[in-house]
Amino acid sequence: MRFSQLALQTLREAPANARSAGFAFLVRAGYLSRDKEVLFLGQQAIARMQALADQPNFYKQLSLPVLRGDGRVFFLHEKGGQEVIHCPSCRTASRRETAVFAKTAFSQEVPLPLETVHTPDCNTIEALAALLNIPKQKTAKALMFTRLSDGKFIFVVLRGDHTLSEEKLHAVVGGFRLASPEEIQAAGAAAGYASPINLADPLIVVDDLIPNSPNLVAGANQKDYHLLNTNCGRDYPPGIVADLTLAGPGDPCVVCGSALAKLAADILVTNGQVDFLQTLLAVAEMHHDDKGLKMPFPAAPFDVQLVALPGREMDTLAAAAELTDRLEQAGFSVLFDDRDERAGVKFNDADLLGCPLRLTVGERGLREGMVEFKRRTEADGRNIPLADAVDFLKIT
Numbered sequence: 001m002r003f004s005q006l007a008l009q010t011l012r013e014a015p016a017n018a019r020s021a022g023f024a025f026l027v028r029a030g031y032l033s034r035d036k037e038v039l040f041l042g043q044q045a046i047a048r049m050q051a052l053a054d055q056p057n058f059y060k061q062l063s064l065p066v067l068r069g070d071g072r073v074f075f076l077h078e079k080g081g082q083e084v085i086h087c088p089s090c091r092t093a094s095r096r097e098t099a100v101f102a103k104t105a106f107s108q109e110v111p112l113p114l115e116t117v118h119t120p121d122c123n124t125i126e127a128l129a130a131l132l133n134i135p136k137q138k139t140a141k142a143l144m145f146t147r148l149s150d151g152k153f154i155f156v157v158l159r160g161d162h163t164l165s166e167e168k169l170h171a172v173v174g175g176f177r178l179a180s181p182e183e184i185q186a187a188g189a190a191a192g193y194a195s196p197i198n199l200a201d202p203l204i205v206v207d208d209l210i211p212n213s214p215n216l217v218a219g220a221n222q223k224d225y226h227l228l229n230t231n232c233g234r235d236y237p238p239g240i241v242a243d244l245t246l247a248g249p250g251d252p253c254v255v256c257g258s259a260l261a262k263l264a265a266d267i268l269v270t271n272g273q274v275d276f277l278q279t280l281l282a283v284a285e286m287h288h289d290d291k292g293l294k295m296p297f298p299a300a301p302f303d304v305q306l307v308a309l310p311g312r313e314m315d316t317l318a319a320a321a322e323l324t325d326r327l328e329q330a331g332f333s334v335l336f337d338d339r340d341e342r343a344g345v346k347f348n349d350a351d352l353l354g355c356p357l358r359l360t361v362g363e364r365g366l367r368e369g370m371v372e373f374k375r376r377t378e379a380d381g382r383n384i385p386l387a388d389a390v391d392f393l394k395i396t
C-alpha cells in the first residue's frame with residue numbers, strides 16, 4: 001500500500017495525555033487517536049493479531065511476558081491500571097480483589113470470659129490497640145452495610161489488621177452499600193464501637209480466619225466501651241463464613257508460602273476474550289525505543305516499510321513501486337513510502353511506525369543494482385542486490 005494514499009498522519013510531539021510511552025508512540029505513529037480510537041495502522045495490527053490469537057503461544061509470538069491466573073492474562077508494567085497479587089515462585093497472578101493468601105491464626109488461646117472495658121476516644125483500630133497495648137491482630141474490625149436487594153443489615157467481621165475485599169463480600173451477599181447512621185442505630189450497634197453481639201437480626205458475615213481467632217477485642221455497641229475476649233460462635237453466630245480479606249504484599253502464597261508481591265498490570269484476556277486494544281498497548285509498551293515502535297511481525301501493520309528516496313537522474317520511485325509489487329506478490333505486506341519528502345523525514349517515520357523491516361531504494365544504490373535492508377531492531381542496514389531482494393526477505 002502507498003503511504004500517500006493512506007492519509008497517514010504522524011506527530012512529532014507526544015500527546016499530553018500519554019499515560020505510558022507505548023501509548024504515546026501509538027498515537028504519534030497514527031495507530032490510535034488521542035482518545036484511543038483505533039486508526040488504520042492500529043486496525044491492521046489488530047487484524048494481524050486476531051489471526052493468531054487462538055494459538056497457545058500467542059503472547060510468546062508477540063514477545064510479551066505475561067502472567068496467568070484468575071481466568072485472566074496479565075501484562076505487568078508500572079503504569080498498569082490494575083492491582084495484581086503475584087507469587088514470584090509460582091509465577092501466578094490474580095487481581096488483588098480476588099487474590100487469596102495463606103492465613104494463619106495469631107494465637108491458640110482458650111476462650112476467656114467477656115469483659116467490658118472503658119475505651120474513651122478509641123473509635124479506630126489503631127487507637128484501640130495503642131490504648132490496650134495489644135497488636136491489631138487481637139482486635140476485630142467491624143464493617144456495616146445494607147444489602148440492596150432486601151435492605152438486610154449486614155455486619156462484617158475481619159481481623160483488625162486486615163482489609164475488606166468488597167468484591168469477595170459481593171460474591172457472598174450480592175450488592176450492598178454502606179449502612180446509614182440511622183440503620184446502624186436501628187440495629188442496635190454503635191459506629192466506632194460496634195460488634196455483632198446482641199444486634200437485632202443482622203446477617204453476620206465473618207472472614208474465615210475469625211472462627212480461629214479467639215479472644216478478640218470488639219466494640220460493646222456503646223460509645224467509649226469495648227469488649228475483651230469476644231469469640232465467634234460462642235458470643236455470636238456467624239451467618240456466613242467466607243474469605244473476605246484483601247491480599248497484600250508480604251502475605252504468604254497459599255501454594256508455596258512465598259511472600260506475595262503487589263504489582264501493577266493491565267488485563268489482556270478475561271475468560272478467553274482477548275482485549276486486542278490492550279494487547280496492542282502492551283506490545284507498544286514492551287517494544288519501543290526512543291525513536292518509536294519496534295513491532296514484532298505478528299503485531300506489525302506491515303512487514304516492510306519500503307522507502308523511496310527521490311533521485312536526480314534515475315526514476316527511484318518506479319523501481320521502488322516495482323519492488324513493492326514483487327514483494328506483495330510474494331506474500332509480504334508492504335507500506336510503500338512514496339511521499340515527496342526528505343530522506344530524514346521518511347526514516348524518522350519508519351522508525352516511529354516500527355515495521356520490522358525497512359528497504360530503501362535510492363539512486364546511489366540503484367546504480368549498483370542494490371537496495372538497503374535494515375531491521376528495525378538493528379542499528380545499521382546493509383546493501384543487498386535488488387534482484388534478490390524478495391528471496392532475501394523470504395529467508396529473513
Ligand SMILES: [Zn+2]
Binds near residue numbers: 091
Ligand atoms: Zn507460590
